[in-house]
Amino acid sequence: MDDISPIRAKSGTNQEGTSAHxxxxxxxxLRLNGALSRADLARATQLTKQAVSNIIEDLESDGLVVALDAVRKGRGQPSTPYRLVPEGAFAIGLQIDRYLTRAVAVDLVGSVLARxxxxLPFDEPSRGVEVILGLIGGVRRELAGISSQSEERLVGLGVAMPGPFGLKNSDDKWMMPAWQKFPLLETLAAGTGLNVGLQNDAAACATAERIVGAAHGVDHAVCLYVGYGIGTGLILNGELYSGGHGNAGEIGMALLAPAGSGSTPLEHRASLASLYQHLDLNPADDDIYQQMNALVVAEDPKMMAWIDGAAHDLRWSVxxxxTMFDPQTVILTSGAPETLARRLVEAMHPLLPSIADRPGRTLPRLQLxxxxxxxxxxGAAAAPISRAFDPLFSAILKTRSRGA
Amino acid sequence: MDDISPIRAKSGTNQEGTSAHxxxxxxxxLRLNGALSRADLARATQLTKQAVSNIIEDLESDGLVVALDAVRKGRGQPSTPYRLVPEGAFAIGLQIDRYLTRAVAVDLVGSVLARxxxxLPFDEPSRGVEVILGLIGGVRRELAGISSQSEERLVGLGVAMPGPFGLKNSDDKWMMPAWQKFPLLETLAAGTGLNVGLQNDAAACATAERIVGAAHGVDHAVCLYVGYGIGTGLILNGELYSGGHGNAGEIGMALLAPAGSGSTPLEHRASLASLYQHLDLNPADDDIYQQMNALVVAEDPKMMAWIDGAAHDLRWSVxxxxTMFDPQTVILTSGAPETLARRLVEAMHPLLPSIADRPGRTLPRLQLxxxxxxxxxxGAAAAPISRAFDPLFSAILKTRSRGA
DNA sequence: CTAATTAAGTCAAGCGGATTGACTTAATGT
DNA sequence: ACATTAAGTCAATCCGCTTGACTTAATTAG
Structure with missing residues (x-):
């Protein structure tokens, strides 16, 4: 943000940028289409066969792609398809939530290899970070048992935790104030030696849907995440959008009505936190997931009432x-049991009319x-993979040689 | 959208893409910083002095930049600053509204040279397009009187009209149904021989703010446009975002409450259309602008009441x-007189709390x-300029050679 | 009044990486 | 058997940024 020089400009690029792109x-x-021959790639990317050949050769020697058996399809020399090598890269993902933390190791194609x-002690980062580093260490060792090259090929550590970040009055218990102030990224970078990136939980969900889920290959999708809080992860122009200060999509903070008086944040009505409160459940319970599931299966009246209420607000959120983003599809994801999420989606129908209600749709307006x-x-783990391997505008730009 | 080949992939790039970028x-x-020397540019863009020199030389011989007098600043050889040549490029912008149409010619730096x-006959495109072509022809002739090279340097025609576009039930009078069905872009392209692009009016407003207004050099800004309808233009990551189907930001369609019953579209309450209705004004009047201004200056009670009501809803829109976009600033623009718009902004304060309410802000949350x-x-005219001269991701990609 | 220093900008060779067009290989169709 | 079609390689070329030495022209130190 702050440059020494007052001159504002984008970086230029050169052949390295071209090649990287x-x-x-x-x-x-290859990720989107499974396996393609060099000729296919040349056609799809507009590059010449020769250029593709050189690049594929490089990627192959870097262990990122591998040739499959040649396939005959009609006339002409058979083509040799290439596919991604899952073991070509790894990343660690870390979820920090209010009462627990999870770490996973994923490979280049987004398969989870260790978890x-x-x-987590509630809102005590100094103790919590010890737990976290232990967890990461364990996952990392497990990964090393799977691939001997795991350490060299580890591209980074992605962290996801509830947002929003960096607000003024963040001593609201809800927002894990101590974590907000704690120098988390620095501590984790120092403790792991990895590149560390941060996103909020909804953004991580969207990243997950993008790499292996319903948003795979969709350029404009919004992921509505119903967890302890509620938020949206925005895939715009094929990239995650995080706004001017990393808080885009924090719909949980949205007030439900223009009025100053009767207006509540959406989060207080349509999140799992509201469910816990409504049903008098303890989110710190180990079997909270099973409890919720049982209540849904039993069609517990209070649960059904909550679902109806939440669906009412969520329908409007969609x-x-x-209206605001004009996405190709909205994806509802949740930390709740699938039975509950499915009920919620059902209860949200029929959806409200909107500009998404157009002829010739291919994707559903709302999907689970x-x-x-x-x-x-x-999703947290997918972020470093994406940063390292997806075609991004920023990836073509020359990087400022970082002075001390 | 629909490719012949089912293979999904981005285009690659080559040296031409590098150079174009x-x-x-x-x-x-140069646009953002006024005038810079080659050395300044080299530092700002991370390119070498030599690369910058070559590019500047090209730009100069293309008539896009020009050297200023050398300036001495401390030791070393004096530097020669370069600035953009306004006459380096031109574009035509066209606004189509319900009752009127406007055409302007602008130059490379966004100055209006002709208007x-x-x-316009209401919702009668076949007659309207004649009027429009006449208007464009007039502006174009006027431009030719200013610059002998205007025709060669005309990069395109940008059209702005009220959205949303391409909806199912667009026989709502509000939405100019006949225009929605009319093959406007094709007709204008054929009638002018120019490249034609379309955006909605709010997007055009945002484009205007970006090239010469409050969003100049801001990467994340949302422009809230209060016109006959109401909508937002989204500048995200320094580029206009238009969504999956060109309708992003159509906030006028947003229902004001989750409830199915008491919910009205925002547009029906906080647009000039609602003002006209409330005050029983005729938007087709030639002096409607003066009428509104007079009512504001006189502090007409009905006008004041409308302002309060609209401000209430607009405050919530902001x-x-x-909450959704996390922009650096929100800019309110309007087709209304400045007195009215200023009153509206004042009446919107204090703003509702939100994630934008953060320490260390440099830009105001809301500005006029x-x-x-x-x-x-x-703004319509600025769009082709931007497409032709701004650094865009799409501009580095190889273009599919368009077969018939 | 030099001489050293600092910075802008040029020159010419070099280099990375895509392009070009001819060529090879290997299948299918007639 | 031979023409056709398509995948993929080879070697030369070309484009555009980089490199490092050099020139020019100012300020500052002695």
């Missing part, structure tokens, strides 16, 4: 999201995404 | 915008942008 384009193409979770409680950690 | 980076740097307006009724046409 083209490599990333190849990787993305671990632990309870309407707003569609993953409800795996591990998906936030997975 | 670097040229655009130079132009943007013309005309009444809250929602901040331009209220010049010509700014939509200006």
């Amino acid at each position: 083209n490599r990333r384009v190849m990787i993305e193409a 671990a979770e632990a309870n 309407h707003l999201i569609e 995404g993953t409800t795996d409680p591990w998906s936030i950690a997975l | 670097n040229r655009r980076v130079m132009i943007e740097a 013309a307006e005309a009444n 809250h929602l915008i901040e 942008g331009t209220t010049d009724p010509w700014s939509i046409a200006l």
Whole structure:
């Protein structure tokens, strides 16, 4: 943000930027299409066969892609498809929530190779960070047992925790104030030696949906995450959008009505926190997941009432999201059991009319995404993978040689 | 959207892409910083002095930049600053509204060189397009009188009209249904021989603020436009965001409450259309602008009541915008007289609390942008300029050679 | 009044990486 | 058997940024 020089300008680029971009384009193409021959890649990327050949050769020798058996399809020489090598890169993802933390190790294609979770002392980062470093260490050792090259190929550590970040009055218990003040990224970077990045939990969910879920290959998607809090992860133009200060999509803070008086934040009505309160459940219980599931299966009246109320507000949230972002699809994800999430989605129908209500849709306006409680950690891990391998505008720019 | 090939991939790039990007980076740097020497540009863009020299030389011979007098500043050889040449490029902007149409010609730096307006027969595109072509022709001739090279240097025609576009049930009078169905872009392209692009009026406003207004050099800004309808133009990551189907930011369609019953679209309460209705004014009146201004100056009670009501809803809109997009600033623009817009902004304070309410802000949360009724046409004209000269990700990509 | 220093900008060779066009290889169709 | 079609390689070329030495022109130190 703050430059020494007052001159505002974007970076230029050079052949290295070109090459970096083209490599990333190849990787993305293989990720989205499974396996492609060099000729396919040349056609799809507009590059010449020769350029593609050189790049693929590089990627192969870097261990990022591998040739499959040649396939005959009609006339002409058979083509040799290439696919991504999952073991070509790894990343660690970390979810920090109010009462627990989870760490996962994923590979280049987003498969989870190791996972671990632990309870976290509430809002005590200095103790919590010890737990976290232990967890990361464990996952990392497990990963080393799977691939001998795991350490060299570890591209980073992605952290996801509830936002918003950096606000004025963050001594609201809700927002884990002690964690907000704690120098988390620095501590984790020092403790692990990895590049560390941070995003909020909803953004992590969107990243997860993008790499292995319903948003795979969709350029404009919004992921509505119903967890302890509620938020949205925004995929705009094929990239995660995080706003001017990393807090874009924090819809949980949205007031439900223009009025100053009767207006509540959405989060207080349509989050799992509100469910816990409504049903008098303890979110710190180990079997909270099972408890919720049982109540849904039993069609417990209080649960059903909560679902109806939450669906009412969420329906409107989807309407707003569609109106503001014009996405191709909205994906509801949740830390709740799938039975509950599915009920919620059902209760949200029929959806409110909006600009998304257009002829010729291919994707549903609202779909249920993953409800795996591990998906936030997975999304956190996917972020460094994406930063390292996806075609991003920023990736072509020359980087300022970082002076002390 | 629909490719012949089912393979999904981004385009690659090559030296031409590199060069194109670097040229655009130079132009943007000069636009944002006024005048810079080659050495300044080299530092700002991370390129070498030599690369910058070559690019500047090219730009100079293309007539896009020009050297100023050398300036001495401390030791060393004096530097020669360069600035953009306004006459380096031109574009035409067209605003189509319900009752009138405006056309402007602008230059590379966004100065308006010619303007013309005309009444438009309501929702009769086949007759309207004749008026429009006449208007464009007039502006174009006027431009030719100013610059002999205007025709060669005309980069395109930008059109702005009220959105949203392409919806299902667009026989709502409000939405100019006949225009929605009319093959406008094709007709204008054929009639003018120019590249034609379309955006909604709020997006055009944002584009105008970006090129010459409050959003100049701001990467994340939302422009809230209060016109006959109401909408937002989104500047995200320094580029206009238009969503999956070009309708992002159509906040006028947003329902004001989660409830299905008592919920009205924002547009019906906080737009000039609602003002006209409330005060029983005729928007087709030629002196409607003066009428509104007089009512504000006289502090007409009905006008004041409308302002209070609209401010109430707009305050909440700003809250929602901040919550969803996390912009650095929100800019209120309007087709209304400045007196009215200023009153509106004042009445919106104090703003609702939101994530934008953070320490260390440099830009105001809400500021008044331009209220010049010509700014939509200006923004429309700025769009082709931006497409041709701003550093965009899409500009580095190889373009698919367009087969018939 | 030099001489040293600092900075802008040029020159010419170098280099990275995509392009070009001819060529090879290997399949299918007639 | 031969023409056709397509995948992929080879070697030369070309484009555009980089490198490092050099020139020019100012300020500051002695």
